[in-house]
Amino acid sequence: MKKIFIFLIAFSASQFAWSQKNDASKTANNTAVLENPAPKESALTKTTRSSVTINGKVINYTATTGFMEIKSEDGKVRAKMGFTAYTKDGVDDLTKRPITYTFNGGPGSASLWLHMGVIGPRRIVMSEKGEALTPPYSYTNNEFSWLDQSDLVFIDPIGTGFSRAVNGVDKQEFQGYDEDIQSVGEFIKLYTTQNKRWGSPKFLAGESYGTTRAAGLSMYLQNAFKMYVNGIMLISAVLNFQTIQFVIGNDLPYPLYLPSYAATSWYYKKLSPELQAKDVKTLTAEVEKYAINEYTTALMKGDRMSAAEYSNVVKNLSKYTGLSEDFIRQTNLRINLAQYNKELLRQEGRTVGRLDSRFTGRDYNDTGSQNEYDPSNTGTISGPYTHGILSYFGKELNFTNDWTYYTLGGGVGRWNYSNVQNSYLNVAEYMRKAMAQNPSMKVWVLGGYYDFATPYFASEYVIKHMGLRPEQQKNVDFTHYEAGHMLYIHMPSLKQMKADADAFYGKTLKEIN
Numbered sequence: 050m051k052k053i054f055i056f057l058i059a060f061s062a063s064q065f066a067w068s069q070k071n072d073a074s075k076t077a078n079n080t081a082v083l084e085n086p087a088p089k090e091s092a093l094t095k096t097t098r099s100s101v102t103i104n105g106k107v108i109n110y111t112a113t114t115g116f117m118e119i120k121s122e123d124g125k126v127r128a129k130m131g132f133t134a135y136t137k138d139g140v141d142d143l144t145k146r147p148i149t150y151t152f153n154g155g156p157g158s159a160s161l162w163l164h165m166g167v168i169g170p171r172r173i174v175m176s177e178k179g180e181a182l183t184p185p186y187s188y189t190n191n192e193f194s195w196l197d198q199s200d201l202v203f204i205d206p207i208g209t210g211f212s213r214a215v216n217g218v219d220k221q222e223f224q225g226y227d228e229d230i231q232s233v234g235e236f237i238k239l240y241t242t243q244n245k246r247w248g249s250p251k252f253l254a255g256e257s258y259g260t261t262r263a264a265g266l267s268m269y270l271q272n273a274f275k276m277y278v279n280g281i282m283l284i285s286a287v288l289n290f291q292t293i294q295f296v297i298g299n300d301l302p303y304p305l306y307l308p309s310y311a312a313t314s315w316y317y318k319k320l321s322p323e324l325q326a327k328d329v330k331t332l333t334a335e336v337e338k339y340a341i342n343e344y345t346t347a348l349m350k351g352d353r354m355s356a357a358e359y360s361n362v363v364k365n366l367s368k369y370t371g372l373s374e375d376f377i378r379q380t381n382l383r384i385n386l387a388q389y390n391k392e393l394l395r396q397e398g399r400t401v402g403r404l405d406s407r408f409t410g411r412d413y414n415d416t417g418s419q420n421e422y423d424p425s426n427t428g429t430i431s432g433p434y435t436h437g438i439l440s441y442f443g444k445e446l447n448f449t450n451d452w453t454y455y456t457l458g459g460g461v462g463r464w465n466y467s468n469v470q471n472s473y474l475n476v477a478e479y480m481r482k483a484m485a486q487n488p489s490m491k492v493w494v495l496g497g498y499y500d501f502a503t504p505y506f507a508s509e510y511v512i513k514h515m516g517l518r519p520e521q522q523k524n525v526d527f528t529h530y531e532a533g534h535m536l537y538i539h540m541p542s543l544k545q546m547k548a549d550a551d552a553f554y555g556k557t558l559k560e561i562n
Contacts, residue, residue, distance in 0.1 A: 094115030097114075099445060108137060108170075109138040109139065110135050112445075114442065115132070119232055128232065129213055133160075143246060148200045149200070149251075152254075153255070153257065154257030159454065161435070161456055164203045166434070166537045167191075168195045168196075168203075169201060171189065171191050174188060179407075179430075181432060181433045186433040187437070207232055208220055209460055220460075225464060227465075233266060238273075238274050250557075251279055253266055255281075256285055257287060260286040265479065279557050280557045285495065285500055285502065289511045292507035303384065304340035304348065305507040306506075307366075308336045308498075308505075312406075314369070315332055317394065319370075333506075347362045371393065372393065391418060394409060400424065402423055403501045404425040405532070477511050490524070491556065492526070493525070493528070495546070505529055528549055
């Protein structure tokens, strides 16, 4: 495990102001003990009580499901944001009980993946590898939930899940980097205030674009509301979008994807016997070293490379990817993701997944240059998770809604990056500046060897280029798993994530008081 520490700064608060609403009747009473009457419901929420067994211990909790109204400064409702919150029963002192605000990415994704995959009290039943079982899909007690460590709030940003702008309000008001930060930040402020959680240790947990959101939120909350968080979990992180954009003139992704290419080629036994004999951790460490030295230098040289240098790079890329030297020459040493995913298993008539390269699919024909679809998404996770959470809402949380539940896309239009015109969105610099103002905050970065959406080496590259001081580098935990983008669908990784989460909460909370 590599450790570095990050602290997040206040980034410039927007002029977009939100009003604060203090209506405690719209949420569950988090200080209630188990024998008290059930918390009162509002017109916007439903409350239920249940339990989950974690590490052999029964955790009794109250679940609150429904909407939070997001209002403008003049008090008009602009949107209703869906959420599900879990609070442990019988807690007398909320200052000792952490609360973790959780969301997924997209942009345009609801929070069902983290909710029903790893962090919440119920999880979708998958195979050991993470394959979908035969429908109708089911869920079960999640013995790896983080609810024993922290209360949990799962947030669906506007345009995801059941969250909507109200009639007469353009949804584009919420769909952009700054706009999203403001509305989700407002939700966190309101929930914290209404449920009397200002004195609780606070954490943010995001996946994929949710990690981008987490970095921005840490700054926005600090700057706009003086709310300082204790820790951030960045699951399958993307902090600098330049690292994942395969476009002409941007050579950065090629060396950063190479370790993941190598891990995938190793997984499918496409490498030499010498390399196949290594474990994936040892192999990727070797490829990382080559990627940031000889390969990066070669790309920087461009046409200055000699014929001998060029041929040497071709041989090494073929060695580490299992692709032919002729194919690599045709790419001019720049194998983009679509090419790799189509080429690696072309002879077998299979394509490789983007979210998780351990999964394969079949296209209409084998001659194309890119996949028709992502077999690690459409054929693996979308059905079980959508069916599972809607079943869970109705069966256990007593919450139903006639609207379409947007899991990923569908409810979100064009995303607005007005804050970074003619440049790549990069939130890493915000994180660097934050250190001076919140030096106790911890960050945990989790990545999968088989993740092609947000490759683990790209996340590490960004963090190692933040200019962290030695004393700050100790405050980030970096963990790699033998899984893809959704780390937790792989059962061994799910188990390890739980142990690592317990350690992260324990280390962070130990420093309080």
